[in-house]
Amino acid sequence: MSSDTYNIEVQVETQYVEEQSLPDQDRYVFAYTITISNRGNIPARLLTRHWIITDANNKVQEVKGEGVVGEQPHLQPGEQFRYTSGTIIETPVGSMRGSYQMIADDGVEFDAQIPSFTLSIPRTLH
Numbered sequence: 001m002s003s004d005t006y007n008i009e010v011q012v013e014t015q016y017v018e019e020q021s022l023p024d025q026d027r028y029v030f031a032y033t034i035t036i037s038n039r040g041n042i043p044a045r046l047l048t049r050h051w052i053i054t055d056a057n058n059k060v061q062e063v064k065g066e067g068v069v070g071e072q073p074h075l076q077p078g079e080q081f082r083y084t085s086g087t088i089i090e091t092p093v094g095s096m097r098g099s100y101q102m103i104a105d106d107g108v109e110f111d112a113q114i115p116s117f118t119l120s121i122p123r124t125l126h
Contacts, residue, residue, distance in 0.1 A: 006104055007040035008075075008112030016121045017086065026090040030119040033084045034068070036100070036112070038075035044104045045074040046081070051098040051114075056091035068100075087119070094119040 013033045020029040038044060051063040066072065073081040087096065097116035103109045 005040050005042055006110045008102060009037040009039050010112060010114045011035040012117045014119055027088060028092055029088050031084055031086045035080055035082045037080045038077050041077050042104045042106060043076045044102045046072055046100050047103055048101040051096060053087055053096045055089040055094040092121045
């Protein structure tokens with residue numbers, strides 16, 4: 001399987017949502033905006049997602065489900081899909097990683113990896 005054929009790139013931007021967070025109750029809310037780009041040369045649909053969310057106490061939440069934000073985007077080569085979602089952890093710093101399970105128009109199923117990224121309230125990490 002050529003990496004040029006099935007090539008989904010995932011980029012992430014994060015933001016601390018201070019107005020929804022309650023630090024004195026160990027509730028830290030983060031928004032993340034994902035851009036999924038089809039860099040391959042065959043169309044593909046996102047079927048499911050799998051997230052592993054870890055806080056600074058090594059508490060792990062695993063999230064699996066269909067699609068993203070209620071959609072299963074179908075991306076032509078060169079197309080992008082962008083969405084924003086969120087998560088809540090119990091510490092001011094944490095991380096997320098995971099994968100999207102994709103199916104190409106030729107029937108091949110493959111995983112698009114979501115590289116690990118940091119969730120951090122401002123001025124916590126230097």
